[in-house]
Amino acid sequence: MAIHFYGADDVPYGCFSNFSPHGLELDGRWWPTSEHYFQAQKFAGTRHAEQIRLARTALRAAELGRDRGRPLRRDWERVKDDVMRRAVAAKFRTHEDIRCILLATGDEELVEDTGTDHYWGRGRTGTGRNMLGRILMRTRTGLRAGER
Incomplete structure (x- = not known):
């Protein structure tokens, strides 16, 4: 049986959301x-990156990052999965409480339950790539293996 997650406030799996209030270095x-x-x-090495880092909320950071008036880095499509992997791994290495929640999911499939994102989530038809869920499962495997 799969574990579905989406909102940062959803208990107990809201911590799987990138909007959850769990900072990282x-x-x-x-x-x-x-x-x-x-x-x-998306704007590494530019002033836009620092503006996004300082955004008051995750929603505001997302809005700024999705603003196509900003110059998206040329290699974004090639590097975005690795960027997400690094962020998710750092988040769960930093916070023991949510690391325990992730590890407690055992071998269950993790699915970002969004009908609007066919890449990071399950998408409207349920056949999306679920890349965030896949990255979380890969992070879980790495944590079990003692990766730091």
């Missing part, structure tokens, strides 16, 4: 959420 900076980190990396 990556690239020598503190990021309020994994969403802040992910969106900022």
